[in-house]
Amino acid sequence: MATAAGDLSAVLSEIGLDKQNKATLGRVLGTGGIGRAEEGPDGRMRGQVRIPPDELVWDPSILVMPHGGEIDIEITNDDSNTHCAHLPSNGDNKWMWLPVYSRGTVTLDLDGPGYYWFSSNIGNDEGRGLTGAIVVLGDTPPEARLDRPDQPRP
């Protein structure tokens, strides 16, 4: 039976795929909420991500930045298990241990548009649902698209 995308949350709940240890051990990848990063008057972006209890999901699992740049993300672990946060950033990835009921802020530098992953890379948190995406909107600057001179045509 086919289902419309709009019914996804309801169907996941009905089948038991929105909580760990119901129909499966964890969350289906690519499900969960979506949130927008906020841009302050200083141009700096801020976002919040949380791990709710017993769901093995980032909330939101998709965090959208309006453009490339630096962002401060506050991450909270409200689960009763220890996790961590592993995130991409120019220079080196960032990593943060997230004991039970912990909270911390990580700063990322993501300079171009696209989809960037983040995860909890301990145990198999990643395969069980704690894999998310940071989406940077926008486009590459015009000069980045002028990488080839006009090509001769036969």
Place this chain on the structure above:
Amino acid sequence: MTEYVEARPVKFSDLSAIVGNAPAVTENVTYDRILDARSESQNWLTYYGAYDGKRFSQLDQINTDNVKRLTPAWVFQFGASGLHAGPSTYAFEAAPLVVDGVMFVSGWDGWVWAIDAKNGDNLWVYKHAIPFDTSLCCGNVNRGVAVAQGKVFVATLTLTWSRLTPQTGSASGTPCMAMCGPAKVPRSHHSW
């Protein structure tokens, strides 16, 4: 109200045995020195070894008589984590550069390493964040870095040039877009 433990972020490489710094070997790598790169065959200053592209080295310690006795001196291994573009098509395809005992080599997905050429120790690592939806013509690969005037240069999959400080691997200035020359980069962002 929940009392939260304070979590503190670290650089991912801080969790490894990476040394974190390297000698300033590229400080004196000038254009003239690269033009005459073959005269210092103990180094490999540019992609083909020299601008004529012949990949010829004047070193003669290894010859047809003793080449059969070559054994591995060290092996550099690296394992990435997380998602990346082209997970089935990534590889090492770079020609490592060597400058006075330090090897600079790039890998897939924005990785660059400085390695002690004598023992294989990883001196520093640089990672440019690359979106996993980046379009790839062929695979997630990089053909190598360039060195000059105190910097290590790497082109990334997102069409930027990063200028790395060879002592630490940290980026200096704003990444330069593909094919832009120094004149297109705001001088305030320059450190080379």
